[in-house]
Amino acid sequence: MSSELASNFRTLHEQDSVLMLPNAWDVVSALLQQRSGAKAIGTSSAALCWSLGYPDGSQLPSTELLNAIRRISRCLAVPLTVDIEDGYSFTPDKVADLAAAIREAGAVGVNIEDGAGPSELLAEKIAAIRRRMGPEDLFINARTDVYLRSLAKGQEAMSMVVERARQYSAVGASGLFVPGLTSLQEVTHVAAATPLPLNLMALPGLPTSDELRSAGVRRLSVGPALFLSAYRKLLDDTVTFLQGDAAAMFTNSLQFGDMNELCSQQSRAAA
Helix, strand or coil: CHHHHHHHHHHHCCCCCCEEECEECCHHHHHHHHHCCCCCEEECHHHHHHHCCCCCCCCCCHHHHHHHHHHHHHHCCCCEEEECCCCCCCCHHHHHHHHHHHHHCCCCEEEEECCCCCHHHHHHHHHHHHHHCCCCCCEEEEECCCCCCCCCCHHHHHHHHHHHHHHHHHCCCCEEECCCCCCHHHHHHHHHHCCCCEEEECCCCCCCHHHHHHHCEEEEECCCHHHHHHHHHHHHHHHHHHCCCCCHHHCCCCCHHHHHHHHHHHHHHHC
16 A cells, blocks of 8 residues: 555656645545545644644654654555655764654655755755665655755846755756745746746745646645635634634634544444
8 A cells, every 4th residue: 555655656747737735634534635625645744743733843853743744644645745855864874764664654755954054965865765675665855945945036036946956856856846936937937947846835925726737837735725724713812712702713713523523433444
């Protein structure tokens, strides 16, 4: 089943359509996304960290990460990819160890980022992962933060992204993730300049999915946006309750029986 999921995940990036990839942070969020029709699910590093009480930014202990991935993957029938930030280490071999453990835990892909560091370091990490696992085993989505961190602008930013894509592709990356890239003209240029499937992150002002597909985008994820939206409602409902209104939280809410049955189905399947 695991090898089938890995093959399916690669195929989803080769189609003439945009893979709409929601980001989960625990079992129930992933199950609800699967029930909604998601063909694959990714974790959001920030959302998963926050759900476990840790800040984003390579602060989550690897044991916590792996336990969370085991719980989520055990319940899913669709491919799962995991955001591992910068790999939680500066040492490429240790990053490869983590990627192998993520694969063993049931995921079929990882996101790994260059952040504010040198692109050469991420290239070394990708190469180390690829030495450990073949392209059929793990989809490595190389994330570059050129736009997200405003490392450059305009033509310089596009050139920097294309050069990093070349570096990452040469050492075995499977895809390119460019969060913060929103200009349709620049998206079109980047997609045409790299053979790697292009992944963007949903942000205000981003073109429509049809426009992105025509521009060459193959994957669209949402980062922590769903988590932030869900917890905004939790916060608002809690404040309203504390102010004496106990009815507001029952408006447009999920049903107890539906949630219990959703988890019961997964419990029976895992038994």
